Amino acid sequence: MQNSLIHHIKQFISLEPSDIDKLESCLEISKIKKKEHILKEGQICNTMYFVVKGCMRQYIINPKGAEQTLQFGIENWWITDYLSYHNHIPSNFYLQAIENSEVIAIDKTVLESLLIEIPNLERYFRIVMQKSFGAMQMRIKFLFTMSAEERYHHFNDHFPEFVQRVPQYMLASYLDFSAEFMSKIRAGKV
Amino acid sequence: MQNSLIHHIKQFISLEPSDIDKLESCLEISKIKKKEHILKEGQICNTMYFVVKGCMRQYIINPKGAEQTLQFGIENWWITDYLSYHNHIPSNFYLQAIENSEVIAIDKTVLESLLIEIPNLERYFRIVMQKSFGAMQMRIKFLFTMSAEERYHHFNDHFPEFVQRVPQYMLASYLDFSAEFMSKIRAGKV
DNA sequence: TCAAAAACTTGAACTACTTCAAGAAATTCA
DNA sequence: TGAATTTCTTGAAGTAGTTCAAGTTTTTGA
Numbered sequence: 001m002q003n004s005l006i007h008h009i010k011q012f013i014s015l016e017p018s019d020i021d022k023l024e025s026c027l028e029i030s031k032i033k034k035k036e037h038i039l040k041e042g043q044i045c046n047t048m049y050f051v052v053k054g055c056m057r058q059y060i061i062n063p064k065g066a067e068q069t070l071q072f073g074i075e076n077w078w079i080t081d082y083l084s085y086h087n088h089i090p091s092n093f094y095l096q097a098i099e100n101s102e103v104i105a106i107d108k109t110v111l112e113s114l115l116i117e118i119p120n121l122e123r124y125f126r127i128v129m130q131k132s133f134g135a136m137q138m139r140i141k142f143l144f145t146m147s148a149e150e151r152y153h154h155f156n157d158h159f160p161e162f163v164q165r166v167p168q169y170m171l172a173s174y175l176d177f178s179a180e181f182m183s184k185i186r187a188g189k190v
Numbered sequence: 191m192q193n194s195l196i197h198h199i200k201q202f203i204s205l206e207p208s209d210i211d212k213l214e215s216c217l218e219i220s221k222i223k224k225k226e227h228i229l230k231e232g233q234i235c236n237t238m239y240f241v242v243k244g245c246m247r248q249y250i251i252n253p254k255g256a257e258q259t260l261q262f263g264i265e266n267w268w269i270t271d272y273l274s275y276h277n278h279i280p281s282n283f284y285l286q287a288i289e290n291s292e293v294i295a296i297d298k299t300v301l302e303s304l305l306i307e308i309p310n311l312e313r314y315f316r317i318v319m320q321k322s323f324g325a326m327q328m329r330i331k332f333l334f335t336m337s338a339e340e341r342y343h344h345f346n347d348h349f350p351e352f353v354q355r356v357p358q359y360m361l362a363s364y365l366d367f368s369a370e371f372m373s374k375i376r377a378g379k380v
Numbered sequence: 381t382c383a384a385a386a387a388c389t390t391g392a393a394c395t396a397c398t399t400c401a402a403g404a405a406a407t408t409c410a
Numbered sequence: 411t412g413a414a415t416t417t418c419t420t421g422a423a424g425t426a427g428t429t430c431a432a433g434t435t436t437t438t439g440a
Contacts, residue, residue: 058327060331060334060335062334062335063335068334068335070327070330070331070334071327071330081324081327082320082321082323082324082327083321083324083325083327083328084324085320085324086317086320086321086324087324092328092331093327093331115313119309119310119312119313120309122309122312122313122316123305123309123312123316125316125320126312126313126315126316126319127276129316129319129320129323130272130275130276130315130319131272131273131276132323133272133319133322133323133326134271134272134273134274134275134276134277135273136323136326136330137248137260137261137271137272137273137283138273138282139330140260140261140326140329140330141250141260141282141283143333143366144250144252144258144260144363144366145250145252145253145258147396147397148396148397149396167416167417167418168417168418169417169418173334176333176334177396177397177398178397178398178399179417179418179419180398180399180400180418180419180420181396181397181398182418183418183419183420184419184420186418186419187419187420189419189420189421190396190397337426337427338426338427339426357386357387357388358387358388359386359387359388367426367427367428368427368428368429369387369388369389370388370389370390370428370429370430371426371427371428372388373388373389373390374389374390376388376389377389377390379389379390379391380426380427
């Protein structure tokens with residue numbers, strides 16, 4: 001079974017066999033147990049994570065002390081704190097596994113040299129980032145224009161399998177409403 | 191005076207003189223009058239816009255018929271609908287000048303061939319997109335954790351000159367509250 | 381320069397959500 | 411397996427915002 005990251009990359013660019021060798025020599029899968037953190041607030045994030053299997057989340061602890069999930073990362077998604085990664089500053093976020101997961105962790109220095117050795121890889125990341133940014137623009141649109149109930153139904157319609165996969169209270173905070181309100185939406189009590 | 195886009199690119203990567211020539215032959219500045227649209231909902235967005243001078247915004251018309259500003263683009267920012275651009279699908283957004291502006295419009299086909307001719311340009315866009323995505327992650331954090339009043343003060347503290355530059359009602363909708371509420375915040379009546 | 385248009389303000393009534401508290405159900409793992 | 415933990419539910423009370431409508435101020439452009 002081929003490395004799933006290489007498979008993902010090939011969907012966007014073509015790779016020479018020698019490039020694949022280089023990549024494979026740098027990549028290894030690490031297992032992250034459910035609830036384990038790969039980044040905590042205040043740490044500098046020097047790593048990009050590609051989710052091979054399982055599910056990760058990015059969250060914060062808000063001023064009231066409650067956890068708030070800002071992003072999920074499932075199979076074939078990259079997850080990191082891009083600002084901390086890019087500017088080498090302490091992170092605002094936690095990154096945590098919400099299922100037993102497998103990720104490919106690429107250290108910034110390793111990635112920098114890979115990008116120099118395989119220039120075409122810049123193209124891959126450019127495309128992936130543009131797609132992610134586009135998705136984020138749509139997310140802002142949904143947050144701004146839909147009611148809590150509409151956001152829940154919209155998400156549920158588009159990602160029904162995913163809704164089964166994560167605790168409701170995490171999905172509620174991702175959609176920016178309270179767990180209690182989620183319960184009432186689901187019960188039709190709104 | 192050098193093309194401000196080339197100046198911007200040079201902050202991230204180095205360019206051969208021949209690359210600069212290639213670039214300059216492809217780029218021209220076009221003037222957009224205040225209130226003029228460069229993209230409307232339903233159109234396919236085939237162009238990326240680099241703001242040389244002035245200010246653009248991305249907005250939608252929400253289900254109640256009101257305009258809602260989702261993003262601003264000032265000098266040295268790229269603005270486009272990335273999802274429409276990337277997937278060649280109709281846009282959800284409007285792109286409009288809110289000051290008399292000058293932009294460099296790069297057509298997708300032109301950009302694609304530039305990226306092939308100047309591979310290093312992929313790196314530039316990859317970096318710019320990663321920075322933008324990081325900024326978007328922070329924006330989600332602020333939207334999720336701060337009250338309307340906190341968002342206003344936070345924005346005002348960080349971008350005081352910009353606050354002077356755009357109509358308050360546009361800023362209010364960008365910060366996700368009503369123009370009337372903005373008025374009350376400013377008057378200290380909350 | 382001044383009429384029209386755009387932007388801002390105000391208060392009163394309303395509402396979509398939050399918070400709290402407590403119990404019930406489901407899941408985990410020793 | 412069953413005790414502990416995590417997750418979900420419910421209702422009552424509260425609140426951070428919206429909406430509406432009308433008036434005022436500022437800006438624009440012929």
